Amino acid sequence: MTGTDLAQGTAAPKAKRGLAAKLGPWGVFFRGFVEHPVMVGSIIPSSRFTIEKMLGPVDWDRCRLFVEYGPGVGTFCQPVLDRLRPDGALIVIDTNPLYIDYLKRTIADPRFTAVLGSAADVEKIVHENGHDGADYVLSGLPFSTLPDGVGPAIVDGTYDILREGGAFLVYQFSAKARDFMARRFKRISSGFEALNVLPCRLFWGWKDAEPVSAAQAEEAPAKVAAVG
């Protein structure tokens, strides 16, 4: 099971959505967990300590597009928007209509777009929203419990949509996410945040410029000469 198959059905019935709006973010998050425990993977949102540490290495001046997978009730969204440049954009992708509906109702920022869909479709979603690449992608996905094939598809799509110099920021309770990241990311730095329920592992997978081969290096001056 991949892609939009994962977006969990149609929008929540009206009465339920009204109730969710009244519950506040923690209530909405908890309800999402009760309805889809495996997909959500956590009982309460990330702590402010996790947010600070995870976003610490981001170079906000160069960030034109920031993408987030699994925003839940938007724990990271406002901190990202607070740091994002005025002409930047934040696209968040979640399979749970309860969360996407809540985010659309509560975040009114022209730089913000909430998409109901799967992170496995990140390339399509980014292009459909008028961007040719992303500078940073943040993930709070429960990699260990994703259906077969979805984790690798997400890592591949993420690597391909990232611009050189960008990074894939991942937090998870286990180090399993690192194994998935390593299939494409050659350089991964790691950290740990104890002040989170549960304490969590943090990873930053960097998309470095591809090394130029000897053959390419020889070709380059020839091309310049031909233009002149």
Ligand SMILES: C[S@@+](CC[C@H](N)C(=O)[O-])C[C@H]1O[C@@H](n2cnc3c(N)ncnc32)[C@H](O)[C@@H]1O
């Ligand atoms: C642990 S919660 C993260 C919550 C939030 N980011 C936080 O820090 O508090 C995981 C989220 O991933 C979403 N999710 C699970 N599989 C997904 C997928 N394939 N694509 C996008 N979102 C997904 C769930 O609906 C849930 O909102």
